[in-house]
Amino acid sequence: MKQRLCFLLLLAISSWAVPGLANSILIPMDNQQANHLKAYGIAYKALKDDLDVDWLLNYRGGSFMLKQVPAIEAECRIRGVSVEVISDARAASIKQQLSDPDVNMNVVTLQKAAKIIVYSPIKVSPAEFENTDAVLLVLTYAEIPYEVVYDEEVLKGDLPKYDWLHLHHEDFTGQYGRNMHRQSMTDIKVQEDIARKYGFSKVSQMKLAVAKGIKAFCAGGGYLFAMCSAAETLDIALAADGVDIVGSSYDGDDVDPDAQSKLDFSKTFAFGNFTLEGDNGYRGFSTFSDINSAGGRGFDQASGFFELFNFSAKWDVIPAMLTQNHESIIKEFFGQTTAFRKGAVKPSSLVMGEGKTSDRYIYGESGKGQWTFYGGHDPEGLRGGGGFRNPTDLNLHPHSPGYRLILNNVLFPSARKKKRKT
Incomplete structure (x- = not known):
């Protein structure tokens, strides 16, 4: 039993660094979003915290994507903003999809919080x-x-x-x-x-x-x-x-x-x-x-x-x-x-x-x-x-x-x- 618990603990710790596991978050801006207006506040807070935010133009209503940070996830819950935890592999796949020259989508990286x-x-x-x-x-x-x-x-x-x-x-x-x-x-x-x-x-x-x-x-x-x-x-x-x-x-x-x-x-x-x-x-x-x-x-x-x-x-x-x-x-x-x-x-x-x-x-x-x-x-x-x-x-x-x-x-x-x- 102890060996099993140790194995699960090690797996949980290692998952933060393993490609393909949950290391990114997506803030959808389509009709799945519980609060569109407060979602912008989350994006702004991430920028204030010196995090880059990818703005996914024309993807699910103009969604936001960024690295998974516990403080941002917690703030989403507090403010009632819908968030999806996704793997880095999934995040990379989304970016690849948006880069296709045949689709009217793009990724713009936001890097600073405006004064x-x-x-x-x-x-x-x-x-x-x-x-x-x-x-x-x-x-x-x-x-x-x-x-x-x-x-x-x-x-x-x-x-x-x-x-x-x-x-x-x-x-x-x-x-x-x-x-x-x-x-x-x-x-x-x-x-x-x-x-x-x-x-x-x-x-x-x-x-x-x-x-x-x-x-x-x-x-x-x-x-x-x-x-x-x-x-x-x-x-x-x-x-x-x-x-x-x-x-x-x-x-x-x-x-x-x-x-x-x-x-x-x-x-x-x-x-x-x-x-x-x-x-x-x-x-x-x-x-x-x-x-x-x-x-x-x-x-x-x-x-x-x-x-x-x-x-x-x-x-x-x-x-x-x-x-x-x-x-x-x-x-x-x-x-x-x-x-x-x-x-x-x-x-x-x-x-x-x-x-x-x-x-x-x-x-x-x-x-x-x-x-x-x-x-x-x-x-x-x-x-x-x-x-x-x-x-x-x-x-x-x-x-x-x-x-x-x-x-x-x-x-x-x-x-x-x-x-x-x-």
């Missing part, structure tokens, strides 16, 4: 509306760490310390969102105080400087992800550099009557050929431009679907990474900027997801960096009874394909190679 920041007024003011920021919600739910910055950090030049920057509801034109639901008088006063502190006579001038700082961050190699009105107003502010587009209800003087003709679309990330909307005043309601496919309807109730394009995982690796999902048809969702009018999207912008009449999900490059703009406010948000103020409970949406697109972007910078230690 993530979210630009948000919650840094300096109550900003209650920001509680519904989809990226803040999903980063918290997936247990991916992040920091919050706002105007001062950008103006001080802190952005190059980070890899990944998110923008959401912000109005970079200096018109406080043009919506009484967006910002309180307290939020406005805080921005005015920052503008005065840094020598700007108007908030619009300060926001333009911030927009330029964000553009420089991206050009220097940073990754920018923007949703909702931030994607639209960032480009409007950049195009209107040196032009007064802000009405007297916000800054006390009138708009330049020739503002529209003076817009310089060469300065923008994604949009051109757009027309500015008139000013209805802060206590009224207005959209910013006809970039927004919802027109003057603002928080338009979307009722259709948009479709992700199928990119080559071998030749178009970047968009293939950013569109990994277990579903390719996704329910549309509204926002102050709901989606992007097709005629306003520059030819240089790559459309990765589109509805019948608008583009929803676009990508591009700026200098050494990259950006993604995603239309809408909250992929699982509901409309009615002031519900847009209520944060979504992601415990009810662990398989959300719309939220998965956000998390694809969070992991994307991890595909860059780690710097060698010298």
Whole structure:
């Protein structure tokens, strides 16, 4: 009996090093996954622990594979993430399958945990509306760490310390969102105080400087992800550099009557050929431009679907990474900027997801960096009874394909190679 026990013990110990036995784990991202969103948090934790993660593009919904580590397995159990323990031989076989030139699959090795920041007024003011920021919600739910910055950090030049920057509801034109639901008088006063502190006579001038700082961050190699009105107003502010587009209800003087003709679309990330909307005043309601496919309807109730394009995982690796999902048809969702009018999207912008009449999900490059703009406010948000103020409970949406697109972007910078230690 003792000899048998000793034999079993030796077999168990030796199995850790024997090829063909369980030395790898697969985190499936198809319909067998119990929690798609938290699975991204597991991948990020592995990267933080200095482990490489293989992202298996188009394999079972864009699964993750890495060396078997007890701490990672335990974390999967704690967070309710499905995991399959496989042999190294099986892992090698999967990679061989994905390398076949006749299949639209690929392996991308993630090697570093990106330093993530979210630009948000919650840094300096109550900003209650920001509680519904989809990226803040999903980063918290997936247990991916992040920091919050706002105007001062950008103006001080802190952005190059980070890899990944998110923008959401912000109005970079200096018109406080043009919506009484967006910002309180307290939020406005805080921005005015920052503008005065840094020598700007108007908030619009300060926001333009911030927009330029964000553009420089991206050009220097940073990754920018923007949703909702931030994607639209960032480009409007950049195009209107040196032009007064802000009405007297916000800054006390009138708009330049020739503002529209003076817009310089060469300065923008994604949009051109757009027309500015008139000013209805802060206590009224207005959209910013006809970039927004919802027109003057603002928080338009979307009722259709948009479709992700199928990119080559071998030749178009970047968009293939950013569109990994277990579903390719996704329910549309509204926002102050709901989606992007097709005629306003520059030819240089790559459309990765589109509805019948608008583009929803676009990508591009700026200098050494990259950006993604995603239309809408909250992929699982509901409309009615002031519900847009209520944060979504992601415990009810662990398989959300719309939220998965956000998390694809969070992991994307991890595909860059780690710097060698010298």
